[in-house]
Amino acid sequence: xxxxxxxxxxxxxxxxxxxxxxxxxxxxxxxxxxxxxxxxxxxxxxxxxxxxxxxxxxxxxxxxxxxxxxxxxxxxxxxxxxxxxxxxxxxxxxxxxxxxxxxxxxxxxxxxxxxxxxxxxxxxxxxxxxxxxxxxxxxxxxxxxxxxxxxxxxxxxxxxxxxxxxxxxxxxxxxxxxxxxxxxxxxxxxxxxxxxxxxxxxx
Numbered sequence: 791x792x793x794x795x796x797x798x799x800x801x802x803x804x805x806x807x808x809x810x811x812x813x814x815x816x817x818x819x820x821x822x823x824x825x826x827x828x829x830x831x832x833x834x835x836x837x838x839x840x841x842x843x844x845x846x847x848x849x850x851x852x853x854x855x856x857x858x859x860x861x862x863x864x865x866x867x868x869x870x871x872x873x874x875x876x877x878x879x880x881x882x883x884x885x886x887x888x889x890x891x892x893x894x895x896x897x898x899x900x901x902x903x904x905x906x907x908x909x910x911x912x913x914x915x916x917x918x919x920x921x922x923x924x925x926x927x928x929x930x931x932x933x934x935x936x937x938x939x940x941x942x943x944x945x946x947x948x949x950x951x952x953x954x955x956x957x958x959x960x961x962x963x964x965x966x967x968x969x970x971x972x973x974x975x976x977x978x979x980x981x982x983x984x985x986x987x988x989x990x991x992x993x
Contacts, residue, residue, distance in 0.1 A: 893965035
C-alpha cells in the first residue's frame with residue numbers, strides 16, 4: 791500500500807528492497823555519496839530507518855548494494871584486431887562509466903574501506919563487476935595468440951595493471967578521466983611492458 795502522506799508505506803520483501811535501492815540511487819545522484827544518509831534514503835523510500843539498518847548496517851553497504859544493482863556488468867571486450875586498439879576500445883568505455891555518481895561514490899567508498907577492512911571485499915566485488923580483470927585477460931590472450939605479446943610477461947600483476955592504473959586515475963585524480971590518460975596508460979606503460987620487441991640486427 792502506497793501513500794503520499796509522508797508516512798511509511800506497507801511493503802515487504804522484494805518490493806520494499808527494490809524501493810529502498812532505487813531511493814538510494816536517487817539520493818546518490820541528487821546529493822552525492824558525501825551527503826548520503828540512511829535517514830535520507832528512508833524518507834525518500836517512504837519507510838523507516840530501522841528497516842534499512844536491519845538489511846544494511848551502514849550507508850557504505852547500502853551504496854554498494856544500490857550501485858551493484860544499478861550498474862550493469864561490463865560487456866565482453868571487443869576484438870578490433872591489434873592489442874593497442876583492443877585495449878583502447880575496452881578501457882575508454884570503462885573510463886566513461888566512472889563519470890558522475892559511480893566515480894564519486896567509489897572515491898568515498900575507498901576512503902571508508904581504508905578505515906573499515908570489512909568493506910574492502912564489497913568494494914572489490916563492485917569493481918570486478920564494473921571493470922572485470924577477465925576482460926583484460928581475454929584481450930592479452932588474443933594478442934599472445936597473434937604473436938604481439940611476450941606470454942612470459944603475462945603474470946597476475948601485469949594483467950591487473952591496466953585496470954589498476956585506470957582505478958588510480960578515478961580514485962586519486964578524479965573524474966572525468968581524460969582520454970589522454972587512457973591513451974598514456976596503453977602507449978607508455980602497458981605496450982612497452984608486454985609487447986615483443988624486435989631483435990636487434992647484427993651490425
